[in-house]
Amino acid sequence: MSKKCSRRNFIKKSIAGAVAAGLPLSAFKLLAPGEARAALKESNLRWAFLVDTRKCVGCGFCVKACKKENEVPYDVPVTRTWVERYVVTRDGRTHIDSPMGGRDGFTYKRIREEEIPDSEITKAFFVPKLCNQCQNPACVQVCPVGATYQTTDGVVLVDRTWCIGCGYCIMACPYGVRFFHPVHKVAEKCTFCYHRITKGLKTACVDACPFGARRIGNIKDENDPVTKTILTERVAVLKDEYGTKPHVFYLGLDERVR
Amino acid sequence: MIEPSVYVHGLEWTTKELFTYPNEFIYWSVQIVMYPYMTGLVAGAFVLSSLYHVFGQKDLKDMARFSLVFSLALLPVAAMPLLLHLQQPLRALHPLFTPHFTSAISAFGIVFSTYGLIVLSEIWFVYRKHFVEQVHALKGKKGAGLKRLVFMVLTLGAMDTSEEALAKDKRAVSIMAAVGIPVACFLHGYAGFIFGSVKANALWMSPLMPVIFIMSAVVSGIALCMLTYIVIMEFKKIKAAIAKGMGDESVQEIKGVEMDVIGKATRYLITFLVAAISLEILDLIFRGYTAMKSWDILRSVMYGKDFVNIFILQYGLGNLVPFIMLLWPKRTLRRVAIATLLILFGVFMMRWNVVIGGQAFSLSFAGFMHYHLPIIPHNLETFKEGLGGVLLVMVTPYVLFWIINKFTPSIGEATGKA
Amino acid sequence: MKNHILRPLWVAILLVSAILIARGLYVPDDFGVNGRNFTYGFHRKGNIEDWKAFPVKYRGRDYCKECHEDNYSSVSDSAHAVIQCENCHGPALGHPDNPEALEIDRSRGLCLRCHADLPYPGSQRGDLPAINPDEHNPDTPCADCHNPHNPEQEG
Numbered sequence: 001m002s003k004k005c006s007r008r009n010f011i012k013k014s015i016a017g018a019v020a021a022g023l024p025l026s027a028f029k030l031l032a033p034g035e036a037r038a039a040l041k042e043s044n045l046r047w048a049f050l051v052d053t054r055k056c057v058g059c060g061f062c063v064k065a066c067k068k069e070n071e072v073p074y075d076v077p078v079t080r081t082w083v084e085r086y087v088v089t090r091d092g093r094t095h096i097d098s099p100m101g102g103r104d105g106f107t108y109k110r111i112r113e114e115e116i117p118d119s120e121i122t123k124a125f126f127v128p129k130l131c132n133q134c135q136n137p138a139c140v141q142v143c144p145v146g147a148t149y150q151t152t153d154g155v156v157l158v159d160r161t162w163c164i165g166c167g168y169c170i171m172a173c174p175y176g177v178r179f180f181h182p183v184h185k186v187a188e189k190c191t192f193c194y195h196r197i198t199k200g201l202k203t204a205c206v207d208a209c210p211f212g213a214r215r216i217g218n219i220k221d222e223n224d225p226v227t228k229t230i231l232t233e234r235v236a237v238l239k240d241e242y243g244t245k246p247h248v249f250y251l252g253l254d255e256r257v258r
Numbered sequence: 259m260i261e262p263s264v265y266v267h268g269l270e271w272t273t274k275e276l277f278t279y280p281n282e283f284i285y286w287s288v289q290i291v292m293y294p295y296m297t298g299l300v301a302g303a304f305v306l307s308s309l310y311h312v313f314g315q316k317d318l319k320d321m322a323r324f325s326l327v328f329s330l331a332l333l334p335v336a337a338m339p340l341l342l343h344l345q346q347p348l349r350a351l352h353p354l355f356t357p358h359f360t361s362a363i364s365a366f367g368i369v370f371s372t373y374g375l376i377v378l379s380e381i382w383f384v385y386r387k388h389f390v391e392q393v394h395a396l397k398g399k400k401g402a403g404l405k406r407l408v409f410m411v412l413t414l415g416a417m418d419t420s421e422e423a424l425a426k427d428k429r430a431v432s433i434m435a436a437v438g439i440p441v442a443c444f445l446h447g448y449a450g451f452i453f454g455s456v457k458a459n460a461l462w463m464s465p466l467m468p469v470i471f472i473m474s475a476v477v478s479g480i481a482l483c484m485l486t487y488i489v490i491m492e493f494k495k496i497k498a499a500i501a502k503g504m505g506d507e508s509v510q511e512i513k514g515v516e517m518d519v520i521g522k523a524t525r526y527l528i529t530f531l532v533a534a535i536s537l538e539i540l541d542l543i544f545r546g547y548t549a550m551k552s553w554d555i556l557r558s559v560m561y562g563k564d565f566v567n568i569f570i571l572q573y574g575l576g577n578l579v580p581f582i583m584l585l586w587p588k589r590t591l592r593r594v595a596i597a598t599l600l601i602l603f604g605v606f607m608m609r610w611n612v613v614i615g616g617q618a619f620s621l622s623f624a625g626f627m628h629y630h631l632p633i634i635p636h637n638l639e640t641f642k643e644g645l646g647g648v649l650l651v652m653v654t655p656y657v658l659f660w661i662i663n664k665f666t667p668s669i670g671e672a673t674g675k676a
Numbered sequence: 677m678k679n680h681i682l683r684p685l686w687v688a689i690l691l692v693s694a695i696l697i698a699r700g701l702y703v704p705d706d707f708g709v710n711g712r713n714f715t716y717g718f719h720r721k722g723n724i725e726d727w728k729a730f731p732v733k734y735r736g737r738d739y740c741k742e743c744h745e746d747n748y749s750s751v752s753d754s755a756h757a758v759i760q761c762e763n764c765h766g767p768a769l770g771h772p773d774n775p776e777a778l779e780i781d782r783s784r785g786l787c788l789r790c791h792a793d794l795p796y797p798g799s800q801r802g803d804l805p806a807i808n809p810d811e812h813n814p815d816t817p818c819a820d821c822h823n824p825h826n827p828e829q830e831g
Binding site for chain 2: 073076077078079082084094096097098100101112129138141142143144145146147162163164165166167168170171172173174175176177178179180182183185186241242243258
């Protein structure tokens with residue numbers, strides 16, 4: 001019996017030894033410490049967006065440009081940015097639509113098969129939407145694997161090589177900005193055209209807008225024209241009740257905008 | 259023209275009404291209904307077995323062993339819906355590799371495997387004696403070499419079956435069962451937290467969500483164990499009746515034992531059912547009374563579009579009817595079986611109404627979405643997230659139980675021996 | 677014989693070790709807290725570079741000007757000066773090598789994006805010159821009569 005026991009002990013010990021040898025110390029370490037944290041404190045760059053709803057005419061060039069620039073399949077309803085049409089009538093009703101995200105603009109007066117006579121309209125306008133690049137993004141908080149994150153300049157990105165496609169971030173975003181990429185099968189969202197803004201270009205949608213309804217700037221730079229407008233004019237954000245601190249600011253936002 | 263490689267998740271089973279954001283679809287479909295449903299059954303089955311091991315509820319002795327093994331069979335199935343749901347199933351281990359603990363989902367792998375290990379070790383302690391006996395019994399038997407080897411491995415080399423060692427096993431079982439209860443509740447309450455913490459969703463966001471989930475989990479777990487127990491015992495009865503004739507006393511004996519066990523389990527079932535319904539009703543009343551911004555759209559979903567699902571199928575058919583059936587005097591086995599079946603259906607509808615109902619309205623509060631369960635699949639997605647996937651998930655625990663039970667006999671005569 | 681009670685624990689430790697080893701091998705080295713904090717900055721650092729390397733498709737009117745100076749200046753003097761060339765001509769990535777010629781959108785739908793009549797009070801849309809698409813020469817391409825590069829002038 002004792003002999004048997006010692007043999008077993010020997011096996012046990014050698015297994016334990018093999019495990020200990022095979023375990024690199026790094027396996028126990030909490031993954032890489034925050035070196036970049038210091039960089040953030042010094043960072044004088046924080047992207048912000050300004051939408052002037054009074055200037056938007058609903059041409060949808062922004063949506064078209066976004067889809068082509070960011071390789072989101074053109075003929076599917078999902079889109080990184082979209083334009084909504086709001087038509088308020090005398091009876092107090094609000095008619096809202098955004099066919100194909102407004103990709104082909106708004107060329108007819110009818111909204112979902114309903115003809116609305118001009119005389120019934122009290123006000124009507126277009127509202128472009130895109131990712132709010134929140135300061136406290138709910139979508140990032142709920143990602144189980146660290147596949148989506150906020151960059152030090154305030155943009156929320158998705159790591160396509162790491163996303164597991166659970167859809168929790170899509171559920172967590174109060175603005176309905178996220179979707180599954182129809183080709184890559186991972187969470188997809190507006191990146192403020194990160195590949196463009198980091199090269200000194202504007203986003204594709206800003207460039208495509210003929211009327212200056214969309215602008216992007218650095219909110220930490222007081223001399224930035226966009227920042228100046230945000231600082232001096234009355235701007236609003238969408239759904240601030242969620243505490244996400246959105247960084248897409250709106251001029252001329254109506255209380256009916258959802 | 260949409261190319262075949264382009265696939266918009268959710269487009270095939272979602273229809274939209276009025277205004278919804280362009281990216282809104284039913285992203286969490288039937289597999290996410292199955293996920294809390296199956297975890298609920300696991301947790302419930304375990305709690306039932308622990309009532310005997312920890313609190314010494316002797317009346318549940320026969321049920322305890324069965325429900326413990328059954329909860330092991332259910333365990334892998336709780337993770338199955340998630341795998342079927344993930345867009346990148348090959349990356350399913352990422353939450354274990356780089357857990358982002360601010361996410362309610364990230365700890366799933368950890369809690370789930372902890373729980374799995376607890377169940378496994380409890381079963382090991384319960385059946386260790388049986389394993390050792392098998393190793394000895396199969397010694398030298400022709401053709402049983404492989405089976406013996408499996409049992410050898412299962413003993414983990416602990417061959418000591420002295421009184422002293424067995425007493426230690428017994429103590430370990432009750433410790434494991436005691437530790438298991440909070441972990442089981444955590445596992446499931448945590449599934450509730452996944453939903454309850456989504457602030458963007460007006461229907462889900464509620465601190466009561468985890469508690470409601472735990473209560474209904476226990477209800478469904480007990481109901482499933484009772485139902486399976488009845489079915490298996492009936493089967494035994496028929497077998498005995500065929501072998502020895504209807505009037506044989508062994509048939510009567512099985513019947514007596516069965517009725518006794520079921521009667522006692524029913525008491526627990528009713529208690530948890532009352533708790534679950536009370537909490538759900540409280541949540542509903544509170545939403546109506548406080549009438550926040552989202553109440554308009556919630557009301558039109560609950561009292562309008564989903565009225566049949568919520569009030570007729572869930573509360574009516576799934577809660578009230580079985581409640582009356584169980585309390586009605588002169589209980590019969592058949593009535594209990596039907597009642598447990600209805601309760602299982604009711605809990606399923608509750609999960610459905612939470613998961614699908616939570617996506618039935620647009621985040622804009624200006625439109626609705628409807629989910630159409632894909633019945634006949636025409637590609638992998640419509641199989642995985644359709645009726646096919648549901649049936650697969652529902653059948654698997656029974657297949658697993660059949661296999662596991664070969665090594666850890668948990669029903670009938672074998673129970674007495676082991 | 678020693679206490680057998682701890683046997684399952686050994687199995688558990690073995691399992692955890694296996695996962696930790698797999699993690700060490702599989703997870704990229706630059707994965708960690710690379711931003712504000714664990715909540716918002718936990719990710720693979722290299723992904724930022726991946727996104728920066730994404731190809732730019734729309735080059736802007738100054739790029740077009742390099743070769744198409746004549747068209748550039750004629751548009752600049754017109755009411756269509758606000759519209760980027762690529763809005764109608766398509767993204768210029770690769771042009772003029774590949775594709776040699778860009779695919780121009782000449783559809784009525786393109787013009788109707790702005791010029792279909794929607795007299796909305798509260799939006800600048802109502803201020804644009806507009807037609808009813810069903811009544812205004814419904815079967816004729818707009819460019820047959822209007823010069824898109826100089827809309828004031830009949831084409």
